[in-house]
Structures are given as structure tokens and as C-alpha cells.
Amino acid sequence: MMLEKISSNKMFGGVQEHFQHHAESLKCQMRFAIYLPEGASKHAPVPVLYWLSGLTCTDENFVQKSGGQRMASALGIAIVCPDTSPRGVGIADDENQSYDLGLGAGFYINATEKPWSTHYKMYDYIVNELPVLIAANFPVSNKKSISGHSMGGHGALTIALKNPDKYCSVSAFSPIANPINSPWGQKAFSAYLGSDKTLWQQHDASVLMKASTQHVPALVDQGLADDFLQEQLQPESLISAALSNNYPLILNQHQGYDHSYFFIASFIESHLCFHAKHLGQS
Numbered sequence: 316m317m318l319e320k321i322s323s324n325k326m327f328g329g330v331q332e333h334f335q336h337h338a339e340s341l342k343c344q345m346r347f348a349i350y351l352p353e354g355a356s357k358h359a360p361v362p363v364l365y366w367l368s369g370l371t372c373t374d375e376n377f378v379q380k381s382g383g384q385r386m387a388s389a390l391g392i393a394i395v396c397p398d399t400s401p402r403g404v405g406i407a408d409d410e411n412q413s414y415d416l417g418l419g420a421g422f423y424i425n426a427t428e429k430p431w432s433t434h435y436k437m438y439d440y441i442v443n444e445l446p447v448l449i450a451a452n453f454p455v456s457n458k459k460s461i462s463g464h465s466m467g468g469h470g471a472l473t474i475a476l477k478n479p480d481k482y483c484s485v486s487a488f489s490p491i492a493n494p495i496n497s498p499w500g501q502k503a504f505s506a507y508l509g510s511d512k513t514l515w516q517q518h519d520a521s522v523l524m525k526a527s528t529q530h531v532p533a534l535v536d537q538g539l540a541d542d543f544l545q546e547q548l549q550p551e552s553l554i555s556a557a558l559s560n561n562y563p564l565i566l567n568q569h570q571g572y573d574h575s576y577f578f579i580a581s582f583i584e585s586h587l588c589f590h591a592k593h594l595g596q597s
């Protein structure tokens with residue numbers, strides 16, 4: 316698979332890079348960012364944290380705003396940031412977009428409904444295609460963890476809960492914790508999956524956590540001044556699910572913090588330390 320390098324910048328001794336490539340699962344060109352810490356090499360491969368961004372984001376938001384690279388360098392962890400949806404000429408909703416459906420809003424699921432089903436296979440891209448591409452082209456080990464924000468927090472939690480053998484740990488900032496009961500989730504799942512709500516449940520972190528039998532260690536941070544807290548995010552559903560299933564979820568709530576990357580930047584280092592512990596880096 317051909318990778319085209321878009322940019323490369325030395326940062327904290329390592330390197331922050333952006334690439335583009337043809338994604339088979341999405342049938343379009345995709346971009347991703349990768350941070351590689353100093354010393355990562357074929358002889359000293361490093362584990363990878365996949366970061367899934369939220370609505371309206373690209374591969375750039377985390378790279379520019381989170382400040383996560385400093386601790387990733389110290390801990391010896393690579394961070395891969397994919398884009399949040401397929402993009403390109405002729406892809407559904409290119410010309411008629413709302414911020415919470417279509418471009419920048421792939422929800423990390425495989426769409427089954429037209430017109431989305433041709434390209435919107437973000438689950439396959441994140442779980443299967445991208446890790447193979449990363450392993451083939453970068454000095455990484457086979458240890459992986461996953462994290463994300465908001466829509467990406469939903470993606471990280473659901474992907475880890477559905478694939479407990481693939482991920483050493485999962486974390487999320489302000490995740491859409493119960494999308495089958497939130498307006499963002501209902502809009503996306505209706506469009507991408509259709510009206511059968513039993514299918515929606517397979518992509519709901521609270522439903523999956525309640526039923527989970529193999530527990531991936533999970534950390535969630537939530538700001539209490541988040542404008543989306545009650546209507547869209549509903550962390551109380553995740554807390555109930557964890558309690559009912561004795562799930563090892565750490566959920567921290569923070570007075571005064573909102574939904575922005577200022578919140579993520581304030582706590583990203585604790586997430587990286589959490590993942591480092593489960594990836595065997597500390």
C-alpha cells in the first residue's frame with residue numbers, strides 16, 4: 316500500500332508526521348497523523364495509541380491542540396490520529412453537509428444504508444485496515460490502545476468493547492456514552508444503520524459495557540461545564556452499566572471544564588500514563 320508523506324516535523328525528540336493513502340475499506344484517499352517518539356526503530360518498536368477525534372475534526376485537531384506529544388515522547392508511545400470520515404468528490408453529503416452527519420461525522424461504524432454504505436465503513440478502517448498499514452510502514456509493536464473525544468470517545472469505547480483481544484486499554488474524553496438515546500447518535504444511526512434499533516445497540520458503549528464479559532481497562536474524563544453533557548453525552552448511563560457488570564471503569568468528573576480541547580489538553584497526560592501502564596511502558 317502506497318503512503319504519501321505530507322509533512323514531517325521534529326517534536327520533543329521524535330517526529331510528528333502526516334500521510335495520505337488510498338483506503339480500500341472507504342474507497343477514497345484518507346489522511347492520518349502519526350507521532351513517533353525518539354528512539355522508535357525496527358529494533359526498538361513502540362506500542363501505539365489510536366486517537367479518534369470528534370465531530371467536525373480531521374487528523375489535525377489532536378496534533379495541534381492536545382499537547383499529547385510531550386508525554387508520548389517521554390513514555391515511548393506512538394499516537395495515530397485518523398480522519399473522522401471518508402472525504403472526496405462524489406462521497407455522500409460532500410455538498411450538503413451538516414456538522415453531525417456525513418463529512419467529519421463517520422461515527423466509527425460501518426454504514427449499511429444507502430447512500431452512505433459505499434464509503435462510510437469507518438469501523439473497518441480503524442479496526443482492520445489502518446493498523447495493518449501502520450504495522451507495515453512504521454516501527455511499532457503489536458500492542459495497541461485506543462482513545463478519543465466525544466464522537467471519538469464513543470468510537471474508542473465501542474471498538475475496544477467489541478474487540479477486547481485487540482486493545483490493552485481504552486480511554487475517552489466526554490464520550491457520547493449512550494448514543495441510542497442521544498440526538499447526535501439517533502441522527503447518525505438512523506442514517507447509517509436504518510430504523511432497526513436492535514442494530515444500533517451493537518454500537519452503544521453503555522449497552523456493550525453492561526454485557527461485556529472480557530474487560531478492557533477503561534478511563535473516562537468528563538467536564539461538568541460541558542454544554543453537551545445532559546442532552547448528548549449522558550455519562551450516567553456508562554456509570555450504571557459499569558456498576559451493574561462490575562466493569563473496571565474509572566470515570567472522573569471535573570468542575571468547570573467544557574467540551575473543548577482545552578479540557579483534553581488539561582488531562583491528556585493522565586490518559587497517556589494510564590495507557591502506558593497497560594501497554595507495558597511504565
Ligand SMILES: N[C@@H](CCC(=O)N[C@@H](CSC=O)C(=O)NCC(=O)O)C(=O)O
Nearest residue numbers: 369370371372376414464465466467576
Ligand atoms: N456545533 C459545533 C460542534 C462541533 C464540536 O464541538 N466538535 C467537537 C467535537 S463534538 C463531538 O464529537 C470538536 O472536537 N471540535 C473541534 C475542535 O478542535 O474543538 C460546531 O460546529 O462548532
